[in-house]
Amino acid sequence: MTCPPTILTERSKMDYEEAKKRVVEGLTKKQKTKSKFYFNDLVKLIGEKPRAAKKYVNRMVQEQVLEYWSSGSTSLYGLPGTGKQASAEHED
């Protein structure tokens, strides 16, 4: 059985710009309490399955809308230049 065409179209139309808007707005809203986010947090904001969301997230990193933060064992994402890290690392 195949999906009805309208559903397919709607799913593929969840385009990159929409995903980016959701992520940037979502992360900006939480800036007061948090500057680094797990991948799962981004998945929830985008509202797609993890593998589909990853494609958008990868592109956001490429376009420097997001940046990686890594402790070495765990990786997090954040909006560039946010949080204590930038100044603490003498890199701003």
Add this chain to the structure above:
Amino acid sequence: MAKHDTPMLDQLESGPWPSFVSDLKEQAERRAKNEEGVEFQIPSDVCEDLLGVLELSFKHGRTHWKHGGIVGVFGYGGGVIGRYCDQPERFSGVAHFHTMRVAQPGGKFYTTDFLRDLMKLWDFRGSGITNMHGSTGDIIFLGTTTPQLEEIFFELTHNLNQDLGGSGSNLRTPADCIGSARCEWSCYDTQALCYYLTEEYQDELHRPAFPYKFKFKFDGCPNCCVASIARADISFIGTWKDDIKIDQEAVQGYIGGEFLPNGGAYTGRDWGPFDIAKEVIDLCPTDCMWMEDGKLKIETKECTRCMHCINVMPRALRIGDDRGLSMLVGAKAPILDGAQMGSLLVPFVKVEEPYDEIKEVIENMWDWWMEEGKNRERIGELMKRQGFQKLLSVTGIKPDARHVQEPRTNPYIFWNEDEVEGGWERDVDEYRKDHQR
């Protein structure tokens, strides 16, 4: 004269074992002399300051490192671990002291030329200090500054034909044993599979989207030289289905003392003449071996491929010809619930390109873990939390007696409706004929 006094570190050198302090002092001296005229791109006194900050940490009883950061190479979310000193004025040589993970060659099979090229690059653009190898197998470069990261990455990928390894919530650098390249016990080509999956899953290796780390390790046989069963989220362990091949003449050769057991590995003291009953047959964990009319017999269906008899008498016993691998899931070092060994998921699969059956299992597991795993939860912990039955269900693998570790320890069997004839619906009147309310 040393830049910093390090009395506590000096004391560490007094033991009988090789000392990293001595090594660091030697490297500090080498950089100070710089007989090769290297144009160091990071402070030449990095090693002195490293010793200094370590001495201070010993004195204070707490670390002076801040680890983690946004450093990395463009487009990669792993391979670089930011490290900064919280005393940058006092120890300016280690103000930035980032770690880079360089993927190790398959089976750690490299030439001295390759090592020289790596060290030439690392002496030039880093501290010259390495960790050979990290627990994931990577060649670890310890200590460089942020501006050097892209330069090192460019040189590695363009001129040394090598990539950065994995770190963070990524697929970590897959690790394998030397496999059929040098070992007659290898049941599959570990390097071929390790390399193939490394290439296939580049996105997972470099762009983090997992709840936590994920490790593949490949062992060619159940001797498990890379200890995949204890350390890998998925371990691929070579095995075979048919009989162990027995050369009865060689068995007699061992009994008669013509061949040394274990390839002569334990000849350091006199253990007396080789006793096949005591050293092989009685040690078989499943009692599947015996001598009959002067011949060694093995009941294959009882054998669990523990490898002991083959290790002791390699000339007489050889692995079978119907070879493949077993996949075990969920091993990890102790973090939350203590150490966990891998659980058998796929008892046997042939190892043939393009490895579709293997990839299907991996990808089904990842989909499950990415959706259901909590942040910083390893797949072995998810397996424990939701149950092995759930793992079987997401991978579409049918339960098998070999999945049972200890029979009759769990009295509960959870059936799904589609597994029960007639489902949950039933005719109550029919039921009441035999069962009173």
